[in-house]
Structures are given as C-alpha cells and as structure tokens.
Amino acid sequence: MKNRLKVLRAERDWTQADLAHALDVSRQTVNAIETGKYDPSLPLAFKISRLFEKPIEEIFEDEE
C-alpha cells in the first residue's frame, strides 16, 4: 500500500523519531510504513489520520 507519510512528515519538519513518539510506535515501524514494507492496522491508520488532520484516503492509497 502506498502512502504519503514521508511527505507529510517532511512538511512538518518532523524526524522519524518525532513521528514514532507521537504515534507510540518504534522508529523502525515508522520507517517500515514509509517504505511500504509494513501496512499499519486500521487503528494505527486512524491515529495517523488524526495526527495529520487528514482523511485516511489522503494518506494511504490502495494499490489495487
């Protein structure tokens, strides 16, 4: 699944560690999501959505 996490993070001048702290996950998990190696669960996707104040569809894109 593609996502705009890296772009949104960069816009806010946050490091991966900053984002990891905000989401209560490890930096490795943020990195794996950004690189598309790990797809977050729905609760985590909602958390990301709330943090960036954007709908999930604007952050994550289904590749089908």
Place this chain on the structure above:
Amino acid sequence: MEKRNVNSGEWARQTKKSTARLAIWTILWVLTVAIPAFGPVLFWGENNLINLSVILLNIGVGIGMINANIKHLNTLDEMMKKVQLEAMGISLGVAVVGGIAYSMLDATNVIPFDAEIGFLVMLIGISYMISLAINLRRYK
C-alpha cells in the same frame, strides 16, 4: 513550518521499563537454574528438601519471567509484535519438529549418546535469534 512538540515519550519509557524488567527476570531465572545444578555438588549434597525447595524457587522465578515476557510483548508496537510472533512461531515449530526428531534419533540408537534437553534449548534459542534477525531485516 511549525514544529509541533510530538515527544510524548511515555510509550518509549514503558518499553524500556518492560525490557529492563524482562532482563532482570531472565537473569534471576538463569541464576536459579544454576542453584539446583551446582548446589548439590558444591554445598548440600543429596538433601531432597533443599533440592525440592530450589527447584520450586526456579519454577516460581520462571513464572515471573514468563509474566514479564507477556508484559513486554504487550508494550511492543504492532509491527514489533508481528516480528516477535513470527520468530516465536518459527522457534516453536523448530522445537517440536527438532525435539521429536532428536528424541527418535535417541530411541532408535542412531546417535551414540542420550538426547539431552540442553541441546533442544540451544536449538530453540538459536532458531529464535536467527528468525528474529531475518524478520527485523525484512522490515528495515
């Protein structure tokens, strides 16, 4: 661009705390394994009451270690839980398949020595560490 304060850090603190707790319980458990292993030889000889007591102590500390492990897993984030779950699944499979095969090798006298539980424990530990390293690399 506004830089928000996103460093709550509470989850990271909890994870560090649970990792330290698990390390302490694991060290204690290893120490309580050594007591019934070396104690009878070095100190009290064949005293069944003391042997039973130290083995019960080992089981008690072992339960504490299992509890600390569960708490530690619960503090991990969802991807790390997945990584750990897969590594544990592989090591459980290796333990069952490898343990039964090892036992059969002994039962059929294919190996010239008795099957020791220590080898199985080593096999579980090594397979867990290898699968954990592979899984962590996969998501890197």
